[in-house]
Amino acid sequence: MDSGEDPDTPDGQRRKKRYHRHTPKQIQTLEAMFKECPHPDEKQRMQLSRELSLEPRQIKFWFQNRRTQMKVQNERADNCSLRAENDRIRCENISMREALRNVICPTCGGPPTTEDSFFDEEKLRMENVRLKEELDRVASVASKYLGRPISQLPSAQSIPSSSLDLSVGGFGSPSLGPSLDLDLLPGNMPPPPLPFPPAGMSEVEKSLMADVAANAMAELIRLVQTDEPLWMKSAGEGKEKLNMESYDRLFPKAGSQPKSPVIHSEASRASCGVMMGATALVDMFMDSSKWMELFPTIISRARTIELIVSGMGGRSGSLLLMYGEFQILTPVIPTREFFFLRYCQQIEQHLWAVVDVSVDTSRENVFAPSSRSRRLPSGCLIHDMASGYSKVTWVEHVEIEEKGPVHHLYRGLVLKGFAFGAQRWLATLERMCERFAALVMHGSSSRDIGVPGIPSPEGRRSMMKLSQRMTGNFCASIGASTGHRWTTLSGTNDVGVRVTVHKSVDPGQPSGVVLSAATSIRLPVPPDSVFGFFRNEQTRSQWDVLSNGNSVQEVAHISCGQNPGNCISLLRALNASQNNMLILQESCTDSSGSMVVYTPIDLPAINIVMSGEDPSYIPLLPSGFTIQPDEDAFGGRPSTSAGSSSGGGGGSLITVAFQILVSSLPSARLNLESVTTVNNLISTTVQQIKAALNCPSL
Numbered sequence: 001m002d003s004g005e006d007p008d009t010p011d012g013q014r015r016k017k018r019y020h021r022h023t024p025k026q027i028q029t030l031e032a033m034f035k036e037c038p039h040p041d042e043k044q045r046m047q048l049s050r051e052l053s054l055e056p057r058q059i060k061f062w063f064q065n066r067r068t069q070m071k072v073q074n075e076r077a078d079n080c081s082l083r084a085e086n087d088r089i090r091c092e093n094i095s096m097r098e099a100l101r102n103v104i105c106p107t108c109g110g111p112p113t114t115e116d117s118f119f120d121e122e123k124l125r126m127e128n129v130r131l132k133e134e135l136d137r138v139a140s141v142a143s144k145y146l147g148r149p150i151s152q153l154p155s156a157q158s159i160p161s162s163s164l165d166l167s168v169g170g171f172g173s174p175s176l177g178p179s180l181d182l183d184l185l186p187g188n189m190p191p192p193p194l195p196f197p198p199a200g201m202s203e204v205e206k207s208l209m210a211d212v213a214a215n216a217m218a219e220l221i222r223l224v225q226t227d228e229p230l231w232m233k234s235a236g237e238g239k240e241k242l243n244m245e246s247y248d249r250l251f252p253k254a255g256s257q258p259k260s261p262v263i264h265s266e267a268s269r270a271s272c273g274v275m276m277g278a279t280a281l282v283d284m285f286m287d288s289s290k291w292m293e294l295f296p297t298i299i300s301r302a303r304t305i306e307l308i309v310s311g312m313g314g315r316s317g318s319l320l321l322m323y324g325e326f327q328i329l330t331p332v333i334p335t336r337e338f339f340f341l342r343y344c345q346q347i348e349q350h351l352w353a354v355v356d357v358s359v360d361t362s363r364e365n366v367f368a369p370s371s372r373s374r375r376l377p378s379g380c381l382i383h384d385m386a387s388g389y390s391k392v393t394w395v396e397h398v399e400i401e402e403k404g405p406v407h408h409l410y411r412g413l414v415l416k417g418f419a420f421g422a423q424r425w426l427a428t429l430e431r432m433c434e435r436f437a438a439l440v441m442h443g444s445s446s447r448d449i450g451v452p453g454i455p456s457p458e459g460r461r462s463m464m465k466l467s468q469r470m471t472g473n474f475c476a477s478i479g480a481s482t483g484h485r486w487t488t489l490s491g492t493n494d495v496g497v498r499v500t501v502h503k504s505v506d507p508g509q510p511s512g513v514v515l516s517a518a519t520s521i522r523l524p525v526p527p528d529s530v531f532g533f534f535r536n537e538q539t540r541s542q543w544d545v546l547s548n549g550n551s552v553q554e555v556a557h558i559s560c561g562q563n564p565g566n567c568i569s570l571l572r573a574l575n576a577s578q579n580n581m582l583i584l585q586e587s588c589t590d591s592s593g594s595m596v597v598y599t600p601i602d603l604p605a606i607n608i609v610m611s612g613e614d615p616s617y618i619p620l621l622p623s624g625f626t627i628q629p630d631e632d633a634f635g636g637r638p639s640t641s642a643g644s645s646s647g648g649g650g651g652s653l654i655t656v657a658f659q660i661l662v663s664s665l666p667s668a669r670l671n672l673e674s675v676t677t678v679n680n681l682i683s684t685t686v687q688q689i690k691a692a693l694n695c696p697s698l
Contacts, residue, residue, distance in 0.1 A: 030066075217353060241268060242269075268417050288303050296468075329593075331520070331655075333410050333480055358376070394426050463615075469615070477516045495521070497518070497519045502516070521689075523652050524651045525695065530652045531587070551574050571598075584599055598623065656682055660678055
């Protein structure tokens with residue numbers, strides 16, 4: 001803990017601050033004394049000073065800071081208790097109102113008779129007439145958009161109860177239009193469970209799986225080490241594509257059959273150097289949770305289903321049965337799901353290989369039976385270099401069953417292989433390895449933000465972990481994962497504003513009902529220009545409708561890589577009414593795209609982070625933007641270098657996403673006002689972005 005400064009010291013001596021970090025033994029002794037006496041007198045401070053070889057004023061300031069910290073923690077605990085008590089009372093109030101509605105008369109078994117019962121019946125009759133008129137109007141609107149008359153709508157008894165309380169009048173809301181339909185009603189129901197196959201393979205099955213993995217490993221090594229004519233570079237793009245005729249001759253498949261016309265192959269190869277050792281990379285690949293942390297923008301969900309072979313130290317020889325769901329950061333492109341084997345092998349002393357391959361099984365309805373998509377031998381060869389670096393060669397080879405036409409905005413990225421190809425995996429890996437390297441580096445470039453003390457290395461790491469959780473939460477909330485059920489509202493473009501809700505119970509999120517909303521647009525502006533626009537503090541007021549036109553100032557900065565666009569910032573709004581609120585923001589960019597994510601955070605939480613404490617319990621509700629090069633309409637083309645920023649020319653595909661807390665009660669119902677608010681928020685933000693970038697007509 002940093003020592004303070006004596007206010008009685010002359011001004012000439014106050015200019016130069018000195019900081020002292022206590023040893024663990026000193027802190028242990030001080031903590032023990034604090035438990036016995038939080039307010040030691042001068043005699044006790046002098047005794048501690050002699051025992052710990054500290055100055056008396058250092059003892060004094062340590063106890064002052066410790067008491068302040070304890071006060072903040074107690075106030076936070078009190079606030080949580082009061083909030084919980086408030087929620088409990090509100091729930092009891094709701095229950096009492098429901099009970100009063102169901103009160104019956106003990107004599108006749110009907111509702112209790114009051115002197116106003118006649119007027120109550122008249123009100124019910126009037127309400128019934130109004131609802132019938134509203135029902136007829138809704139039926140007319142629905143028949144118009146369905147293209148056929150609706151003779152009879154389901155009765156109230158046949159409609160399943162929903163936790164989303166959207167009134168019937170919402171169908172005719174001028175701001176939302178008639179596209180707000182019944183699909184939204186079950187929106188916050190828990191997602192269906194994943195079709196995980198049962199664990200516990202027999203020894204025969206394990207032996208078969210080991211043979212499949214060994215053959216896949218041999219194929220991967222040949223794919224990595226063989227060049228032309230197996231791999232051909234595409235003209236102009238510099239991208240390696242698989243020559244399918246050479247592949248079929250080199251790897252003939254026994255009993256192969258003609259492919260279905262709805263199934264197509266994607267195969268790509270790329271290589272680059274990354275700032276992480278080979279064994280560290282292998283450890284992250286073989287752990288599904290760390291694997292997701294390494295690729296938060298690509299992997300929406302992952303899980304290790306069964307450990308088939310443990311291998312040596314969990315690395316060489318390890319064989320896992322895994323599930324992975326891969327995404328593009330937009331709600332308009334469906335995710336890709338695979339059940340596959342992951343096999344790790346150390347080829348030589350400094351050479352590792354990790355291969356994935358989908359497997360067939362005799363057990364029915366186990367491995368994603370609704371899809372014929374599969375991962376052919378894919379993975380990477382990792383060559384351990386000196387000084388903690390590795391050279392990684394990545395092969396991505398899949399057969400995809402298209403379940404429908406690809407949305408025209410992303411058709412170029414998907415069909416040309418940029419969306420899920422090896423280049424995107426490697427670009428993300430290179431950027432994230434630089435980020436992890438920055439996480440463990442000592443020193444800090446952070447500037448003083450007005451909280452006690454300059455951020456220590458521990459505070460810097462705590463802030464980076466908090467930002468990492470923020471970006472992970474944002475990426476998980478924006479894609480078209482099977483865990484989400486997006487509903488399209490009316491919007492200013494053909495994508496529309498899409499919304500989904502979920503009940504938040506995680507400790508790192510505000511407790512209650514969270515509404516997520518997103519839309520994607522295309523702009524004829526280079527991705528680098530859009531990325532710079534969102535990062536620029538001077539232009540933030542042009543798109544941030546929540547800033548009320550106030551400019552912001554960066555008061556802390558942490559670099560997360562060689563590219564200056566990869567950084568974490570703390571922003572403070574100038575001339576704002578709430579000076580105790582800051583904005584935590586992380587921006588990142590690579591050849592596959594860019595992202596700017598931010599969330600409001602109060603000053604006490606920042607103080608906790610800067611002190612190096614665990615930030616996992618600080619609630620976050622991030623919003624932000626994703627930017628990808630448009631590979632279709634405007635001729636934008638991503639760079640072929642994994643380390644460069646996203647394409648500097650052509651157009652951009654931008655996804656705008658917000659999250660708002662509808663209610664702090666998990667049992668609360670979504671109302672139309674919340675949907676209207678977030679719809680207007682996104683629509684206004686999109687209009688302001690287009691105006692600021694001089695393309696309002698699109």
